[in-house]
């Protein structure tokens with residue numbers, strides 16, 4: 001039975017459960033359930049605080065987990081990222097009232113409020129800056145107004161929270177984060193666990209591909225085939241089938257969903273017709 005840590009609350013928990021569901025795993029029915037067994041897939045899910053997940057995984061009690069890259073780094077736990085998941089994307093940044101500082105070099109002697117002390121202390125040390133760090137559990141944007149700190153370091157997605165507090169980002173982002181699958185560093189390769197981990201990763205990769213690609217079908221004249229295939233090279237190579245009408249072929253290839261409309265226009269311009277896209281629901285590459 002593969003033992004997997006899943007976020008129980010916060011920004012990571014909904015999208016993580018949705019992705020696991022799309023990958024064919026049973027998920028809990030109500031938010032108070034602490035663990036569930038999915039016997040068909042031989043997996044047990046433990047619903048834990050996102051911040052604690054790297055600690056459980058690094059201890060070896062759980063095989064893998066889903067958490068944020070920022071939380072993994074902040075924890076300094078002996079666990080490593082093995083698959084980025086593309087949701088809960090954010091940057092981690094310093095912010096101040098306008099006119100306080102322009103970058104990390106100006107922070108000497110100041111107090112920085114954050115929920116991510118590990119990341120901030122490491123970043124200040126890397127830049128040789130002697131500043132104090134005060135830990136707050138959340139809503140750190142208010143710390144400056146209330147005089148607890150001159151600077152904050154926090155997760156920024158849209159920037160709305162900063163704007164609402166009258167703050168602006170300073171300097172370069174400290175890091176970029178997103179949800180990731182993590183595993184203990186140096187986990188010894190027990191064959192049965194290893195093959196289950198690989199199967200789990202293939203399933204999630206299948207969801208990522210199904211979310212980012214669409215299947216495109218079209219007909220084109222044989223003379224235009226090379227140009228058309230250059231527009232839709234597919235992942236391996238497109239499928240080309242003869243049509244009953246001589247001189248025409250049908251082409252099928254996966255294309256990035258974001259580029260689908262532009263590719264359809266370009267195909268139309270070189271004479272392709274009956275151009276269709278269909279959603280991919282599941283996939284193994």
Ligand SMILES: Nc1ncnc2c1ncn2[C@@H]1O[C@H](COP(=O)(O)OP(=O)(O)OP(=O)(O)O)[C@@H](O)[C@H]1O
Nearest residue numbers: 009010011012050068070071088089090155157177
């Ligand atoms: N607004 C956001 N957009 C994207 N990711 C976010 C956002 N806020 C937090 N995260 C990510 O969520 C993870 C933190 O999860 P955690 O549950 O501790 O905080 P939270 O999502 O802010 O929830 P809570 O409501 O408990 O504060 C981190 O990986 C962080 O980067």
Ligand SMILES: O=P(O)(O)OC[C@H]1O[C@H](OP(=O)(O)OP(=O)(O)O)[C@H](O)[C@@H]1O
Nearest residue numbers: 138139140155156157158159160161162
């Ligand atoms: O740039 P934005 O789109 O505004 O998102 C960033 C905000 O979202 C999170 O806060 P959350 O609402 O989870 O509250 P918290 O500070 O108590 O964690 C994070 O800590 C920032 O405050």
Ligand SMILES: [Mg+2]
Nearest residue numbers: 010011138139
């Ligand atoms: Mg939060």
